[in-house]
Amino acid sequence: MFGLENASGVEGAALVVGVVLVEAIVLYYGYAVLERLVGPAVIAALVDE
Amino acid sequence: MTMELFGVAVTLLALFAGFGVLIGLLFGFFGMGGSFLVTPALMVMGYDTTVAVASGLAFVFATAVIATLKHRDLGQVDYKLGVLMIAGTTGGIEVGKIGLHWLQDIGLADTVVSIIYVGLLGGIGAFITYTAMKGNGGGVSHDVDAEVDDHEVPDIAQKIQSYHVPPMVTIRGGISVSLWMILGVAFATGLLSGFLGVGGGFIRMPALFYLIGAPVPIAVGTDLFEIVFSGGIGSFLYAMDGAVNLTIVVPLLAGSALGARVGAASTALVDEDEIKVYFGIMLLLGAIAVAVRKIGMTWEIPSLQMVSLVIIVGAATLVAGAVVLSSVRELRSGTATATNLPE
Numbered sequence: 001m002f003g004l005e006n007a008s009g010v011e012g013a014a015l016v017v018g019v020v021l022v023e024a025i026v027l028y029y030g031y032a033v034l035e036r037l038v039g040p041a042v043i044a045a046l047v048d049e
Numbered sequence: 050m051t052m053e054l055f056g057v058a059v060t061l062l063a064l065f066a067g068f069g070v071l072i073g074l075l076f077g078f079f080g081m082g083g084s085f086l087v088t089p090a091l092m093v094m095g096y097d098t099t100v101a102v103a104s105g106l107a108f109v110f111a112t113a114v115i116a117t118l119k120h121r122d123l124g125q126v127d128y129k130l131g132v133l134m135i136a137g138t139t140g141g142i143e144v145g146k147i148g149l150h151w152l153q154d155i156g157l158a159d160t161v162v163s164i165i166y167v168g169l170l171g172g173i174g175a176f177i178t179y180t181a182m183k184g185n186g187g188g189v190s191h192d193v194d195a196e197v198d199d200h201e202v203p204d205i206a207q208k209i210q211s212y213h214v215p216p217m218v219t220i221r222g223g224i225s226v227s228l229w230m231i232l233g234v235a236f237a238t239g240l241l242s243g244f245l246g247v248g249g250g251f252i253r254m255p256a257l258f259y260l261i262g263a264p265v266p267i268a269v270g271t272d273l274f275e276i277v278f279s280g281g282i283g284s285f286l287y288a289m290d291g292a293v294n295l296t297i298v299v300p301l302l303a304g305s306a307l308g309a310r311v312g313a314a315s316t317a318l319v320d321e322d323e324i325k326v327y328f329g330i331m332l333l334l335g336a337i338a339v340a341v342r343k344i345g346m347t348w349e350i351p352s353l354q355m356v357s358l359v360i361i362v363g364a365a366t367l368v369a370g371a372v373v374l375s376s377v378r379e380l381r382s383g384t385a386t387a388t389n390l391p392e
Contacts, residue, residue, distance in 0.1 A: 007288070007291060008288070008289060008290060008291035009289060010289060012288065012289070012291065013284075013285045013286075013288035013289040013293075014285070016107075016284070016288040016293050016295060017107070017110075017281060017284050017285050017288055017293075019295060019299070020107050020110060020111045020284065020293075020295075020298055020299075020302070021110075021111070021114060021281070023111065023299060023302055023303070024110075024111040024112075024114040024115050024302065024306070025114065025118070027115065027302065027303060027306040027307075028114075028115045028118050028306065031306055031307055031310055035310055043380065046377055046380055046381070047380050047381055
């Protein structure tokens with residue numbers, strides 16, 4: 001994935017761990033925004049259904 | 050024709066993302082144990098033990114980053130204690146990794162890791178189920194606001210805390226602890242991380258509280274801070290050998306981060322103790338699944354691999370489903386409102 005299938009050694013490891021770290025940070029802030037935007041609508045839909 | 054994204058089959062990405070939602074839901078709701086299912090599940094799916102452990106560790110690292118970001122602003126991290134824990138844990142991880150590679154060389158890695166998983170999952174699962182059925186939540190609460198009375202600290206822990214082997218280190222809350230105690234606890238949990246691909250939080254958090262005497266909120270925050278480093282270092286060491294599989298970690302994390310938000314929100318709606326017994330049973334089923342898989346491999350019965358996978362995913366699905374259904378029921382009953390939900 002992302003061309004890192006065969007990544008190894010110090011440089012490859014840094015790239016792999018970097019991808020995971022960046023994804024974690026993006027997901028933390030991204031899902032927070034998503035929760036604010038669609039959270040109330042989802043809860044309202046669940047309650048009304 | 051198989052649809053692909055980033056060169057990976059969409060069905061495989063969806064499978065891991067879906068499993069991630071389950072894991073995240075359990076972690077978000079119970080505050081522990083979610084990642085403990087990842088490595089055995091990957092092993093059951095047929096991944097090489099080293100890849101399963103390495104990818105599980107990378108997943109733990111990323112999950113800890115997200116959880117630590119939440120705790121960062123709450124001032125619940127003792128950085129001095131955290132740095133000392135990191136030093137001890139790094140040594141433990143390296144020894145655990147060397148041990149795993151050695152076992153792999155002599156062809157015993159899968160057997161030994163499976164046996165340890167069966168023992169740990171079974172033991173912790175039995176303990177949680179027993180205490181939950183007795184009416185006690187079981188284990189140390191991850192609720193950072195929970196207050197703990199002295200009588201909740203076992204005698205053995207009070208005895209251990211009473212030893213003063215110099216040099217002594219003062220941690221947050223003015224508590225004085227032997228440096229050797231901190232390093233010993235860190236090394237032992239690092240050993241587990243390196244060997245099993247788990248964060249070790251299910252042992253380190255109680256150890257910080259019981260053996261070192263750190264207050265619960267500090268134990269939780271420092272544990273997460275420490276996992277970021279131990280998980281990161283462990284992932285890096287395994288990634289140097291090319292053992293971390295991003296095809297597993299990336300979708301698993303995407304699903305898990307979403308599930309963790311739903312799970313955390315559900316804690317405002319559902320009483321954790323009502324469901325904790327199912328969590329204990331799920332861990333017990335996880336132990337059975339790993340044992341069934343090992344029996345299938347030993348006796349060359351391929352169908353047991355599938356039975357094992359069904360048990361482990363089915364158990365996680367049932368408990369996660371119970372959390373979601375209970376939350377929806379509470380929302381609809383009107384006993385809780387959306388305003389109860391955390392930001």
